[in-house]
Amino acid sequence: MILTHRNHHGIDIIALSGRLVIADVPEVRQKLLATVEQGNGKLILDLAEVNFMDSSGLSVLVSAFKAARAKNGDVALLHLNPTVRSLIELTRLQQIFAIFDDEAAALTRLSS
Amino acid sequence: MILTHRNHHGIDIIALSGRLVIADVPEVRQKLLATVEQGNGKLILDLAEVNFMDSSGLSVLVSAFKAARAKNGDVALLHLNPTVRSLIELTRLQQIFAIFDDEAAALTRLSS
Amino acid sequence: MTRVIRLEIDSRPECIELLSDALCGVCRRLPATEIDRINLAMVEAVNNAVEHAYRGEPGHPVWVELELASDHLRVRVCDRGQPMDPHHLEAELIEPDPADPATWSMRSRGLFIIRNCMDEVRYETRDGVNILAMNRRLANDPSA
Amino acid sequence: MTRVIRLEIDSRPECIELLSDALCGVCRRLPATEIDRINLAMVEAVNNAVEHAYRGEPGHPVWVELELASDHLRVRVCDRGQPMDPHHLEAELIEPDPADPATWSMRSRGLFIIRNCMDEVRYETRDGVNILAMNRRLANDPSA
Ligand SMILES: Nc1ncnc2c1ncn2[C@@H]1O[C@H](COP(=O)(O)OP(=O)(O)O)[C@@H](O)[C@H]1O
Ligand SMILES: Nc1ncnc2c1ncn2[C@@H]1O[C@H](COP(=O)(O)OP(=O)(O)O)[C@@H](O)[C@H]1O
Secondary structure: OEEEEEEEOOEEEEEEEEEEOOOOHHHHHHHHHHHHHHOOOEEEEEEEEEEEEOHHHHHHHHHHHHHHHHOOOEEEEEOOOHHHHHHHHHOOHHHOOEEEOOHHHHHHHHHO | OEEEEEEEOOEEEEEEEEEEOOOOHHHHHHHHHHHHHHOOOEEEEEEEEEEEEOHHHHHHHHHHHHHHHHOOOEEEEEOOOHHHHHHHHHOOHHHOOEEEOOHHHHHHHHHO | OOEEEEEEEEOOHHHHHHHHHHHHHHOOOOOHHHHHHHHHHHHHHHHHHHHHHOOOOOOOEEEEEEEEOOOEEEEEEEEOOOOOOHHHHHOOOOOOOOOOHHHOOOOOOHHHHHHHHOOEEEEEEEOOEEEEEEEEEOOOOOOO | OOEEEEEEEEOOHHHHHHHHHHHHHHOOOOOHHHHHHHHHHHHHHHHHHHHHHOOOOOOOEEEEEEEEOOOEEEEEEEEOOOOOOHHHHHOOOOOOOOOOHHHOOOOOOHHHHHHHHOOEEEEEEEOOEEEEEEEEEOOOOOOO
């Protein structure tokens, strides 16, 4: 599920892949929370390779967002495919997540 | 299952499509036997669009062959895809069916 | 002509993907966006059976009945666990507000998603079997 | 990690395609030629359950258990109909000879095909359930 993790000037960029569903939630949640805890709470999640997500996947995104906000950080979502985007929009989570198609734009937002 | 039926100088050319399996066998068998009965017993079966066949499909081919031979005719198979070809070869039916990738060659064979 | 297939797994998270794969195979003739929403609704319902009806316990059956007709697809997700209070079906979405942490909910989106993906949703318990029955009207015949 | 899904239909020819579609979905990560042979073996076994075990009668259950492991796929085709004489499993193919009409057989290829598509095939009847159990060893992990 976790594809790569890199750090760009204090911003963590994590790329996920495949299905983000109940079976993968414990591992992904743990990884995201550990990253927020060890870093600055500024997190970009690259979902380009995530082709299916359910509400348990959404809950992982929200828990990373909560943890990031507790450190005055933020979470940005990058490269949503149409299926994932429509799920996010259906559940109105675009109201709390900044969503980008361009990594540079996401980095600029989280740097400010 | 039956796609098209045309007659070329006394040779019947029938193109099938989709799955040739138990659910389709009664309809296809009836069509092939009626064609052999009404025609010269010279039949080309174009299987280009048949993507799956089981042993009940093979039995339909064989029953058309039997009927054709009873009229001193023959059955040629045209355009086998790899899946269908390997099923024919596994069951050694290439020993009784003439198999062609080219319609003109099949027509020449059945005209002789 | 209506045809039915029943798909059954054990109540373990890692088996849910098998149901998705089987459902997508059976629905392969539908448009991709249609398959996506039917699959999502099924997965949410199966998640609930595994997580809530069986409280996360493996070793129990969860099954899905797919009924394919020319103008609709019916999906019934069934379990023998604890029944759900049917009022949960009507719950509205909590609007996430960036200024209000109380709205950053981690849960309670599954049934909302199901209602939005499908045209009709009903829940009933009969002879110890809980059934979430969902219907999707189709423009394209999935069996043609 | 071994995972199992069970697929069940009524003993009607037009439902067999649903089993094929579900199986192909579940096996989607395997190479296409591998899916083809496993699907063909399953269809032949289901045909036999419908045609022979239930003598073509609808209204009876036929189910398929797919067990996915990292190095094999096990397929069990099950029915509650009339058991098969296990000797049929060993029957050899009749070589078709263009000069000998007696070899133009219309039947008796299903079990030969099954034996050739799969690595191990066993038949047993237990508690009134007939099981044709087939195993296919895999180079590629279907669950990876
Ligand atoms: N199959 C079920 N059996 C029992 N209770 C259920 C079932 N499905 C849902 N529920 C109850 O309904 C609530 C809302 O479900 P849902 O909208 O799917 O969100 P979530 O499962 O994320 O809480 C659950 O928290 C649970 O209390
Ligand atoms: N599931 C079954 N139950 C009962 N008898 C069977 C079953 N499968 C096969 N048989 C018997 O074995 C014979 C050979 O089967 P098979 O090789 O599949 O060819 P076919 O079904 O075309 O005759 C059948 O004709 C039938 O008598």
